[in-house]
Amino acid sequence: MTVAVEHIATDQPPDDAKARDVDYGWQSGNRLELLENGEAYFPRVFEAMRDAQREILLETFILFEDKVGHELKGILIEAAQRGVKVVASLDGFGCGELSPAFLGELAEAGVLVQMFDPASKMLGIRTNWFRRLHRKIVVVDATVAFIGGINFSADHLGDFGPEAKQDYAVRVTGPAVADLHHFALAQSGRQVRTRRGWRRRQQRPSLWTTANEEGLVRLIYRDNVQHRDDIEEAYIHALSKAQKRVVIANAYFFPGYRLLREIRNAARRGVHVQLIMQGQPDVLLAKLAARMLYDYLLKDGVVIHEYCQRPLHGKVALVDDEWSTVGSSNLDPLSLSLNLEANVLIRDRAFNQQLYERLELLAHEHCRTMPENRKPRLWLWRLTVGFLVFHVMRHFPVLTGWLPAHKPRLKPFESQAHDL
Missing domain, CATH: 3.30.870.10 (Endonuclease Chain A)
Structure with missing residues (x-):
């Protein structure tokens, strides 16, 4: 069986560039729910996915084949089989250990799987370390969105043990979901429409607002091009x-x-x-x-x-x-x-x-x-090492810029056949 997996080898594709180079403004009247750790996050996001009627857009840095990853896979497969459009954009480094069988089951069910900047291992070591798709966004039916730092992995649950992570996300409903939906759709390479409230870079809205309203939300992002x-x-x-x-x-x-x-x-x-x-x-x-x-x-x-x-x-x-x-x-x-x-x-x-x-x-x-x-011991040594480490780390992005840059385009890819 041939499994269709799109490999994105880009920071920002040039096609439909106007939809991507957007500054999102402040949106009022939103309802917000703080979600702490996987115990709060996974039930809410999985509930939204199970209730999806039209569309699920998912971006994540890490997806593991553990109890959380398998539950997510089952929910996405079931949604795709009932006619929901499901797009899963995964990072090629963070999700680099996913098996062909795992991805194949998703694709066979109709989930569009996209891998950002994948790369083959060299001597058993992954080489695609830098310029990662590090976002964690889920948008369901353009009516509810989740954004934060929580990946789809069991190490965000307390029962994982001493290495379980402490983390946060937010569930958003209201007008700001339209911006999150537009953004996720554009970044996944899908066709999107623009509207008057989505402004190009030269008309950037303020990062601060003094509006006396509750539920104000603004989406911001960083890329390696205009933002x-x-x-x-x-x-x-x-x-x-x-x-x-x-x-x-x-x-x-x-x-x-x-x-x-x-x-x-x-x-x-x-x-x-x-x-x-x-x-x-x-x-x-x-x-x-x-x-x-x-x-x-x-x-x-x-x-x-x-x-x-x-x-x-x-x-x-x-x-x-x-x-x-x-x-x-x-x-x-x-x-x-x-x-x-x-x-x-x-x-x-x-x-x-x-x-x-x-x-x-x-x-x-x-x-x-x-x-x-x-007063730390060996303070002179710490001062010297600190000075060197600080300046090396602060110039680290410039040093990585000497490496070959990603070509700004979407690159469709057909994976090798897998027997499922």
Whole structure:
């Protein structure tokens, strides 16, 4: 049996470029539900998929063949068999271990499987490390959408054990779903229509809004073409406006000078700034890199917590009593300079307060707090190593730019025949 799988070897395809190069504005009147970890996320997203009548659009960095992956596969197959259009866009690195049989069952049922930038292994090692499709988005029937940092894998469930990830997503219903649907449809290579509210780059709407409304949502994203720094700029802008409190919970924290400066400046002018970092990392280098920045931030009053119960995988933040963001983007060179990412900006007091309460509970019950006047041993050695690591990491995207670039096109691919 021949299984049709589209391989996307691109950051942004040129066809239908106007539909892709879009700035989405603020949408009011949305209903928002914070979903913490797989225990909250999977039941809600699977329920929406089971109820789908017309369409399921899914993007994910990781899909494993575990109990979560098999449940997802069954739901997508059942939906496709009852006539729902199902498009699954998977990353070629994060989903690189999926078996031909697993993908074949999806395709045979009518699911359109798309693999972003796949590559063959070299000496048993995957080589397609950079410029990943790191987004996690699900849109069902253009009426409900999910976005955040949670992949479709069992390691987002508490019963996975000590390595289970701590993470967040948001369920959105209301006018902003039209933007998420338009975006997911365009990125998957499907034909889309534009409307007056979707603006080209030169008419960019503000990353900030002072509108006195609840349920305001704006979709932002980064690509490697026209929207390279939108997520970073949103953080910088929000931090510059902060007056009362800032809480950032981010798994991989190693931002650039401008973002670090705004964090420090907010603390200097009296804003209570808290950072929640990995204390039990799934990637040790991430913890070491973040710690290189601690002294710079602590001396100006930034409070730093390390979450020690299990690996932190979240990518969320809040400013004052209204502004929040949830999405796939870490604050490190990979997410801010290379990967394809998507976040939502939210201005809603109830959502902000709920997120604040969950993060406060995390910080005070499951974290250790770094002392303000800590004096690490071998400080001169740490200073030297920190300086070198910081500058290597900050120039890392430029170094990877010397590698061969992806060609900007959709590349249909027919996989080899598989006997199912």
